[in-house]
Amino acid sequence: TAIMGRMHAPGKGLSQSALPYRRSVPTWLKLTSDDVKEQIFKLAKKGLTPSQIGVILRDSHGVAQVRFVTGNKILRILKSKGLAPDLPEDLYHLIKKAVAVRKHLERNRKDKDAKFRLILVESRIHRLARYYKTKRVLPPNWKYPQAVTPPLLPSPVMMQQLPPLESEAANGGSPCGTESRWQKNSSGRTTGCQNKVTDDCADVTIRHLR
Numbered sequence: 001t002a003i004m005g006r007m008h009a010p011g012k013g014l015s016q017s018a019l020p021y022r023r024s025v026p027t028w029l030k031l032t033s034d035d036v037k038e039q040i041f042k043l044a045k046k047g048l049t050p051s052q053i054g055v056i057l058r059d060s061h062g063v064a065q066v067r068f069v070t071g072n073k074i075l076r077i078l079k080s081k082g083l084a085p086d087l088p089e090d091l092y093h094l095i096k097k098a099v100a101v102r103k104h105l106e107r108n109r110k111d112k113d114a115k116f117r118l119i120l121v122e123s124r125i126h127r128l129a130r131y132y133k134t135k136r137v138l139p140p141n142w143k144y145p146q147a148v149t150p151p152l153l154p155s156p157v158m159m160q161q162l163p164p165l166e167s168e169a170a171n172g173g174s175p176c177g178t179e180s181r182w183q184k185n186s187s188g189r190t191t192g193c194q195n196k197v198t199d200d201c202a203d204v205t206i207r208h209l210r
Contacts, residue, residue: 008120025069029062033070036063037077044083050074051089088132094125095144 003012031039039061043053053074057063067073078084085092101118105111125144132138 023068031061031063036066036069040074040077041081041083044078049089088137091128094121097121098125
């Protein structure tokens with residue numbers, strides 16, 4: 001029989017976890033549904049993603065499947081309290097990967113393989129964004145920025161509201177290591193970062209995406 005291959009990869013791996021046949025809550029689990037929900041809200045307020053919350057509940061509290069205990073998945077529980085992330089987690093991690101590849105290309109402009117991989121990653125971003133638009137998870141006018149500029153990077157006003165990074169004190173308050181990051185045109189509008197995307201700039205980007 002034919003097996004469907006992986007997207008953008010030559011493999012045909014079928015590895016996956018197998019859930020137990022019984023869907024009932026184990027008798028040794030002492031946590032109730034309300035206890036599990038309280039833990040989910042507590043971890044979400046710390047900035048953890050739904051998958052990270054599931055790993056902590058599994059490893060530290062013995063909750064193998066949240067939906068077997070509560071009747072709902074973690075993301076639906078978070079949506080009921082308004083704690084769900086703005087971007088879907090899979091789309092967020094793809095954008096995070098694209099930011100990392102673009103940061104690499106700023107230092108290695110002749111890396112043709114990285115350019116090709118960036119095309120593949122951004123193709124997956126556009127494909128996933130189309131799906132989420134049809135499901136109304138993303139607004140119809142949502143667009144993936146083609147460069148690490150606003151709205152991926154925070155605006156100058158939002159940059160002032162962010163807590164300083166460790167390297168900002170040594171660099172005179174600038175995460176990029178310069179006195180002025182943003183250049184303005186004749187009309188006074190911000191047009192982007194003057195410098196290459198350094199490690200600290202990427203940290204600000206990812207931190208603000210969360």
